[in-house]
Amino acid sequence: MTTTSPNPNHYDLLVLGSGEAGKYLAWTLSSQAHQRCAVIERRWLGGSCPNVACLPSKNFVHSANVVYDAKHGHSYGIQDAEGVVAMTGVRERKRDMVKGLMDIHAGKFKDFGVEFIWGEGKFVGRKSIEVTGDSGRRVLTAEKVVVCTGSRARVDDTPGLKGAKPLTHIEILELDIVPSHLVVLGGGYVGLEFAQAMRRLGAQVTVIDRNKRLLKNEDQDITDVLVGVLKKDGVKICAETIINEVSGESGREVTLKGTSSGQPVEITGSHILCATGRLPNTENIGLEEAGIKLNSKGFVETNESLETSSEGVFAVGDCAGSPHFTHIAYDDFRIVKDVLLGKPLPPNRRSGRQVPFTLFTTPELAHVGLREHEAVARGIKFRLAKVPMAGFLKTRTIGETTGFAKTLIAEDDTILGFTALGVGAGELLPVVQLAMKRGLPYTDISEMVITHPTLNEGLVSLFSGVPARN
Template identity: 55%
Template sequence: MATPSHYDTISIGSGEAGKYICWNRASTGKKTAVIEHKWLGGSCPNIACLPSKNVLYSADILHNSQKYASTGLLKVKGASGVDMSVVRERKRDMVNGLIEMHEGVFKNSGAELILGHGRLLDAKTVEVELKDGGKKLMTADNIIICTGSRAKIDNTPGLKEAKPLTHIEMLELDVVPTHLIILGGGYSGIEFAQAYRRFGAEVTVIERNERILRNEDEDVSSALVDILKGEGIVFHSSTSITSVRGTSGSSVTLTGAQNSQPLEISGSHLLVASGRVPNTEGNGLETVGVQLTPSGHVKVNEYLQTSVPGIFAVGDCAGSPHFTHISFDDFRIVRDFLNNPTSPPRSTKNRQVPYTLYTSPELAHVGLSEAAAKKAGIKYKLAKLPMTAFLRTRTMDATQGFAKALVSASDDAILGFTALGPRAGEMLPVVQLAMANALPYTSLSGLIITHPTMCEGLVSLFGAVPERT
């Protein structure tokens, strides 16, 4: 085999953290390469975050047009339902644009893009089975494992044989299911549930746990579920499925039990959204001694170093919270470590993990929940306001939901914030900035914020925090 090419940094996978690490180091004159076998730019621009939000937005447009047509505000004639092929093409056009953007960044950054499957041969050597045939041998001072994760399909009898949809296939549907059954009441399942209900499908969500969105405070998950029930979505919690028969896309029947009572549900399509597993097989990790956790993720320290010096793991495969913005922070941690390994300024310890569920209304959160604070024995003061107090919601006919803030009982620091309301995710950075800089809650309650905006409601919310005794 030919003499291998040597690089400063190689990323196996072109996801958020891996590509940014290589782009950044290439911009400083380092020789870098990114190996990608399928999704250029990772899952986010192709099959996850951005495409799903594109589809959700199409569902919002349809929902609002129908809502206001019924009031007489819009005069819609001769139109009913939705053409899913148009929804799909709108999504595909966006994805194609994002791929072109990534190709342009690679071209301009100086980072080499290699299409193929990368596999470790030793701690410094990667072999690539090239997409167009042949193999390429590469060595590097630093190797980044950025292989992501995939939908989990468990071993329930008949489930795999039913050829269920995952989020990937859901984004390519060109028909509205007659009855969509969703296994899993987490973020992805809930977002698709609302979107396809708005497209016109009958939708049933099945969750094995006692509550939908079980990691949220009960008042939060209950409020959102009530809103979704109001749109016609059916929920079955505390439900176990023991067998599946039929084929998704034509007819499928799930058999099991809810609270120990027999349950059977039939539908036309089945979506599995019950968790994810890391892509850590077939990359040679075991060959070089990279340790894995019991869940199959790459074992890393606070600087995302693996058990093998010079090899890092980032994003989903490293067990980082499954958000693109967290993967971007993984990039910053590795970037800063490589630039200053003796005193790296960033790590995964105590970092903020904000997130937004893109239902309508949105659910946004950062910091401690009430349940987490109680479990940890942390004393707090609570402020809670309905969305009607956020006056902008009245202009949008979107007053469902509420916001709440947890403040330290001892020093007035903001411990956590949750909002269930329109554009709730856009309010997070204001609260995060105060939290990151250890500012008291009064730094928000005393702000002058433009009226009428959603963030204006933060003044009222934090103004409602009980004074410290």
């Protein structure tokens, strides 16, 4: 119900942080339910995704791939392509995109009638937030409050690392030169996307990971092919490597000392990128004053409705421990929106949802559902179908046949999981996801008539190859 309070500092909905879920909640409750909404933000209009994370990084990756294609232009019949890189051009292209996105966001806040408040927000009560900014100090209250403070890159306490002023996913997008040698700490999504992109832009690149293999949660056959691609591109991989000491300064010269497979190792580069995980932005915002509990990893504890331990206060996105994807934050918005609008939620709405992802290397890695090694570990029976990307005939027309797709099929013919490593793999997900969500048999895909030659046509070949039941 919309508040009729004459207090200008009291709202129906108050959101701390303007990330994906938070901004959509404010826009929707204001425009559809005519509620008085405000969003507090200390740094990024619209959150990290349009400013420094998802979209800017993919803009950067695309520039690197264009440069790579130009350098290999002879295969397309281009005789004189040199692919000389000016990083200022790469940076300005990214900045232009971000500016356009910021204009769109500013317009939406205005059009939907949501008050946007710049400043540092801190809880001073269960539903009270003190905001300190250029305009002074205000204490705001609301009927409902949403915490949407996101997460940040983790920089470990390795001796000398913080003093070396390493890059994170934010600073690397603002470089005006191609590093002569980029050392990437971490072989996860962020690390691998930037490692390949920087290598394609001309940098020497070394990836260091403490695990036995990169992307340790993925199936072995997936990581074997992807690591092979990276090595072919010229990326050096140092797995089972632990760094114990860092000296120097990123941007000049840095030296990392540690052990690799138990043997001493020393690596010198010009820049360091930290991509070893993320930390929730839950410190120093007064959560204890609001009675909001955190789990052992510092994320806000929430229930299936994303409500915190403080009634009427919700947490969404990264800070709530949701999988760190913008599309999952958007789904968090949909959950809380329905709660605030009084709509019932189905059981396990949050914990039972699909969590698809795409790694934007070349080739892309896309996945949803159960992985092969997970099914084996849990003793789940399945039938496996696997097709090389060359069997997706569109890949032959563009000369990008590296990789494969595979699917796990249950005893009742429903789809347990799907993984694709190949060009445009992420675009294959929605067809499979819809079948999985509706509990359809895999034959509903194998019997489809799909336009030739498109990437999705290859799904017919994949699902037509599912072995018969024993």
